[in-house]
Amino acid sequence: MPLPVLVLAVVAVxxxxxxxxxxxxxxxxxxxxxxxxxxxxxxxxxxxxxxxxWATGLxxxxxxxxxxxxxxxxxxxxxxxxxxxxxxxxLPPVVGGVALFFALGRRGIVGQYLxxxxxxxxxxxxxxxxxAQTFVAMPFLxxxxxxxxxxxxxxxxxxxxxxxxxxxxxxxxxxxPAIRPALAAGAxxxxxxxxxxxxxxxxxxxxxxxxxxxxxxxxxLSLETNxxxxxxxxxxxxxxxxxxxxxxxxxxxGRGDRTVTTAA
Amino acid sequence: MSLSAQLExxxxxxxxxxxxxxxxxxxxxxxxxxxxxxxxxxxxxAGLAPLDSGRITLDDLVVDDxxxxxxxxxxxxxxxxxxxxxxxxxxxxxxxxxxxxxxxxRTAKAVARxxxxxxxxxxxxxxxxxxxxxxxxxxxxxxxxLARALATNxxxxxxxEPLSALDAGTRSSVxxxxxxxxxxxxxxxxxVTHDPIDAxxxxxRVAILDAGRIVQTGTLAEVTAHPRSRYVADLIxxxxxxxMVADGVLTTVAGAQVVIADANPGPSFAVVRPHSxxxxxxxxxxxxxxxxxxxxxxxxxxxxxxxxxxxxxxxxLTAEITTAALEALQLRPxxxxxxxxxxxxxxxxxx
Numbered sequence: 001m002p003l004p005v006l007v008l009a010v011v012a013v014x015x016x017x018x019x020x021x022x023x024x025x026x027x028x029x030x031x032x033x034x035x036x037x038x039x040x041x042x043x044x045x046x047x048x049x050x051x052x053x054w055a056t057g058l059x060x061x062x063x064x065x066x067x068x069x070x071x072x073x074x075x076x077x078x079x080x081x082x083x084x085x086x087x088x089x090x091l092p093p094v095v096g097g098v099a100l101f102f103a104l105g106r107r108g109i110v111g112q113y114l115x116x117x118x119x120x121x122x123x124x125x126x127x128x129x130x131x132a133q134t135f136v137a138m139p140f141l142x143x144x145x146x147x148x149x150x151x152x153x154x155x156x157x158x159x160x161x162x163x164x165x166x167x168x169x170x171x172x173x174x175x176x177p178a179i180r181p182a183l184a185a186g187a188x189x190x191x192x193x194x195x196x197x198x199x200x201x202x203x204x205x206x207x208x209x210x211x212x213x214x215x216x217x218x219x220x221l222s223l224e225t226n227x228x229x230x231x232x233x234x235x236x237x238x239x240x241x242x243x244x245x246x247x248x249x250x251x252x253x254g255r256g257d258r259t260v261t262t263a264a
Numbered sequence: 265m266s267l268s269a270q271l272e273x274x275x276x277x278x279x280x281x282x283x284x285x286x287x288x289x290x291x292x293x294x295x296x297x298x299x300x301x302x303x304x305x306x307x308x309x310a311g312l313a314p315l316d317s318g319r320i321t322l323d324d325l326v327v328d329d330x331x332x333x334x335x336x337x338x339x340x341x342x343x344x345x346x347x348x349x350x351x352x353x354x355x356x357x358x359x360x361x362x363x364x365x366x367x368x369x370r371t372a373k374a375v376a377r378x379x380x381x382x383x384x385x386x387x388x389x390x391x392x393x394x395x396x397x398x399x400x401x402x403x404x405x406x407x408x409x410l411a412r413a414l415a416t417n418x419x420x421x422x423x424x425e426p427l428s429a430l431d432a433g434t435r436s437s438v439x440x441x442x443x444x445x446x447x448x449x450x451x452x453x454x455x456v457t458h459d460p461i462d463a464x465x466x467x468x469r470v471a472i473l474d475a476g477r478i479v480q481t482g483t484l485a486e487v488t489a490h491p492r493s494r495y496v497a498d499l500i501x502x503x504x505x506x507x508m509v510a511d512g513v514l515t516t517v518a519g520a521q522v523v524i525a526d527a528n529p530g531p532s533f534a535v536v537r538p539h540s541x542x543x544x545x546x547x548x549x550x551x552x553x554x555x556x557x558x559x560x561x562x563x564x565x566x567x568x569x570x571x572x573x574x575x576x577x578x579x580x581l582t583a584e585i586t587t588a589a590l591e592a593l594q595l596r597p598x599x600x601x602x603x604x605x606x607x608x609x610x611x612x613x614x615x
Contacts (some may be wrong), residue, residue, distance in 0.1 A: 155351055158312050161338040162345035163365035164416055173364075177355040 023235055028228040035232040043210050044218035045236070048195060051126065051214060055133035055194035056187055063141040063190070064183065068171075070142070071149035082146075086139040088200075093136055097203025100135060104128075104204075128205035129212050133194035140193050141186035148182030149175070192241055267420055267452055270318035271308050280304055280476040286420070291446060291453040293467030295460060295500060301476045302456040303348070306422045309454070310345050311338035323419055339368070344413030346423045350405045352397035358408050359384065359393040365416035383411035387445060402430040403438040410445055421446075423455040427462055439465050440614050460500045464488075464533060465613060472496050489574070489582055494567045501572070503536040503581050506615060514612065520579035523554040527612040538572060538584035540609040543593060544602050553604035557581070561599045564590070575603055 028035075035041060070082050088096050104111040104122045114120045122128045152175065160170040176183070198216040205212040207221065215237050223230040268285040280301045286292045296302050307313035309320060311327065314335055320328040322343075327336040352361050359380050366376035384390050387407040392400060400408060406426055413421060426442060427435050443466050446453060455466060463470050464484065471481040472495075480492050488504055491497035507516040509532045514522040522534055542548070547556055559577030566572075571590045573583045581603055585593075595601060 153351075155347060155349075156353065158307075158310075158338075159345065159347055159351040159353075160364070160368070161312065162310050162341075162343060163368055163412065164339045165364070165368035166337075166339055169368050173368075174353060177353075180355070 020238065023231055023238070027231050027235060031228065032232050035229045036236060038229075040209060040218065041229070041233060044213055044215050044233070047126070047129070047210070047213065048215040051129045051133055052137075052191055052194040052197075054130045055137050055197075056191040058130065058134045059138040059141045059190045059194075060183070060187055063138045063186070064145055064176075067142045067145035067149060068175075071146045086143060088136050089139040089143075093197065093199025093201075094203050096135055097132060097200035100132060100200065100204045104131065123204055124206040124208065124212060126205075126211050129201050129214060132200040132204040133197045136197055136200050137190040137194040140189040141183075144182050144186030144189060145179060148179040152178055188244060192244070195237070195241065267309070267320075267322050267454070269309060269320045271305060271315060271320070272318040273304065273308060273313060273316050275304055275313065278304060278476055280308075282473060282476065282478045284471050284478060284481070286452040286454055288452060289450055291455060291466060291468050293463035293470045294454060294456045294473055295458070295463050295470055296473035297458055297499075299475075300473045302458070302473055303424055305473070306345070306424050306454070306456055309420070310343050310422060311336060311341050342419040344416065344418035344421045346406070346409045346413050346421070346426055348425045349429050350397075350409035352400075352405060352408055352412070354397055356397075357394050358389060358397060358400065361397060361408060362412045362415050365412060369416060379415055380411075383415050384408075386448075387411045401434075403434050403441065406430070406438060406442065407445065410442070414449060418451060420452045420454065421449060423453065425457055426455065427457070427459065436613055442466065443615075460502070461535070461611075461613060463500065464502075464504055464535065465615065470500065472499060490565070491567070491572075494570070497538075497567055497570075497572065497584070501538060501582070501584075503538065503541075505534040505536060505579065507532065507534075509612065512607075516579065518578055520557065520577075522579070522610065523607045524610050524612050525607040528614065531615040532612050533615045535611040535613070536581065536605055537609065538582045540605055541581060541583035542604045543573065543583050543585060543589075543595070544604070545593060545600075547602045548604045551604060552606060554607040555610075556602055556604045558600065558602055561595050561597050561601050563597060564595065573601075575601060 102108050106115050106121050156174055157170050160174045202217055207213050207217050219230050219233045266287050271280055271282045273280045278301050294302050315328050315330055317330050326334050327341055362383050363376040363380035384393050427439055430438055467484055469483050470487050472479045480496050488500055488502055491501035505522055507514045509527050509529050514524055514534050557577055557579050559575040562574040562576045564573055569587055570584050571587055575581045
């Protein structure tokens with residue numbers, strides 16, 4: 001192995017490891033359990049879980065069809081649509097939150113009708129948190145699933161059709177199972193992004209304990225009032241994310257290569 | 265009850281204009297080089313590539329006719345398709361693969377599984393029912409694909425290069441198995457191949473496709489004996505000799521004997537290439553050719569700068585010589601002639 005590569009790689013690992021070490025070093029281990037089990041923490045944790053899972057579910061339900069459209073259907077402006085739908089990945093989340101506000105807020109282009117016709121407002125509600133998280137998380141699922149769809153051999157669809165399967169049956173029984181590893185990977189990425197969402201959430205949904213205050217918001221705010229609590233909550237978030245990434249890696253990601261079958 | 269198709273389709277650089285028909289119970293081999301449009305013909309018939317113009321009629325039902333705005337979706341056609349790389353679904357067991365067509369057509373699960381089991385039994389894969397397709401060898405995968413295509417009981421079976429994905433060592437035995445399994449299917453069969461040996465072993469009739477056009481069709485015997493062009497002659501114009509092999513000799517029904525080099529005993533067919541046959545007025549003396557047959561010149565066809573000489577006798581043959589050789593020998597129909605071939609120039613395949 002070339003020495004410069006090794007040195008730079010080790011620096012990169014340290015770059016990721018040191019912040020974690022810093023947190024562990026400063027963690028108030030004796031009072032950790034107390035911080036974790038206090039009502040505010042548990043409420044924020046529960047809200048984070050509920051909202052991020054909803055956001056993941058919505059990302060799958062809408063993201064898979066969108067990925068399929070982008071991968072399989074030739075239409076004018078496809079590149080533009082793809083850029084539009086993955087824009088929130090590169091957008092500062094706060095900007096995304098502001099944009100959502102003008103679309104779905106009480107005076108927004110769609111929000112005003114939700115308010116007028118259904119007496120329903122999204123901002124500053126738990127549903128608003130889900131919307132904000134979905135907005136930033138779905139692109140991760142879209143690009144992962146679209147890449148997998150592009151790698152699939154279309155002739156498997158042909159084979160399915162000649163066996164008497166409709167397009168819909170083929171999609172459910174041939175296409176979806178074949179991209180399952182990528183779908184799982186995309187869902188996990190989207191979930192992790194939703195769990196860590198901060199900027200769009202606080203802009204669009206605010207910071208109300210019990211309704212919109214998720215873990216990242218709780219961490220940020222307790223940093224001012226009670227830094228020790230912030231560290232404990234941050235470590236909990238890290239532990240959850242880490243466990244999921246490590247746990248799912250071997251079960252799903254490792255098998256990804258098997259589904260990609262290319263023509264001879 | 266048959267297939268008749270006039271196919272016209274522009275696809276990339278391919279300009280397909282082909283007409284073909286398949287009679288009930290018949291196996292037609294569509295033979296041609298890579299890029300001739302063979303697979304596209306199958307895709308048109310299956311509905312995977314809609315026609316630009318023309319018409320496809322399957323059992324009196326028009327399934328594609330752009331002028332009349334008729335197009336039957338692939339899943340609505342009574343067609344089985346065995347793809348080149350078999351395309352078994354990797355996320356399903358072999359059994360689920362074979363049951364797939366029935367399940368897609370809303371057959372009850374138990375019935376579909378039972379039928380699939382029967383098919384796997386028939387093609388000798390019963391013990392692999394619960395395995396993934398990746399556990400199958402090339403020949404087994406081909407049989408699984410065949411079972412999957414036939415399980416829905418189609419009227420027409422399409423096979424796209426069913427032997428090309430196999431290595432040379434197993435091809436011969438898989439071809440023999442395929443022949444056996446295909447003979448139990450009484451519907452129409454259309455097989456696409458670039459290898460004339462597949463056509464010799466499997467087909468009743470052949471159609472030669474070159475650059476999107478059918479250049480000749482006919483029974484196997486007609487086309488091999490009387491190719492109408494240099495191209496067809498080079499591709500498929502060989503002598504096919506069928507018979508029983510024993511002790512290094514193939515004996516035909518008519519009693520003619522052909523000495524061959526290393527072949528397994530049993531029913532076989534031999535390919536004698538016209539250009540490997542040496543013609544002489546008198547029996548060759550002190551020659552290395554292990555075969556010499558006496559015959560009578562039946563006909564002489566000129567194809568460009570070559571001449572195909574048809575020879576009658578116990579073993580009817582076609583020899584190919586140059587025009588210069590013909591002039592030197594001064595052969596005319598009715599003349600006695602001796603044909604010799606080296607045993608090592610004869611290819612033998614199990615029938």
